[in-house]
Amino acid sequence: MRTEAVNRIKLIFALLDADGNGYLEPDDFELMASRVNEAAPGTGTASQRAMLAAFRRYWSTLAGELDADHDGRISFDEYAACVLAPERFNGAIGDFADALASLGDPDGDGLIERPLFVALMTAIGFQLANIHTLFDAFEPDASDRITVAVWAHGIKEYYSPDKAGIPGDHLVDGLTA
């Protein structure tokens, strides 16, 4: 796995570990889902339910596929294995990416405005400056919007073990030695 991919995975693991106890457990995903849903207050209950379902499915996939020692929680080493076995993981990542991306598009026009993007990514825990750099890397249009498809693709790419120099790398800026 490339260093860039390791750094991306370290960051997302630290953020997903919402209660900061060093392990991913069901409560972390409930906490993260409620933070993200609160950040998108104008969004309909249907897409909020989809988001919660995506977080729960994400957890059950992690638990089912990656909990190698069967202790009911995911350590960092267990999590990092996910990007090395994408065939076991792509379904959950894809669902998660689509649900998060559609939460950014409450009016369903396929476009995501910067303020909502920033609100959602801040709720997940990314650094503000990095969120803006990422949004810029997605090449927003003249009205400062990106497409849902571009963001969903960016989320999936984030988990690719062999990719570097991708927009998602900006989320790690300033956070690694």
Ligand SMILES: [Ca+2]
């Ligand atoms: Ca935790």
Ligand SMILES: [Ca+2]
């Ligand atoms: Ca475990």
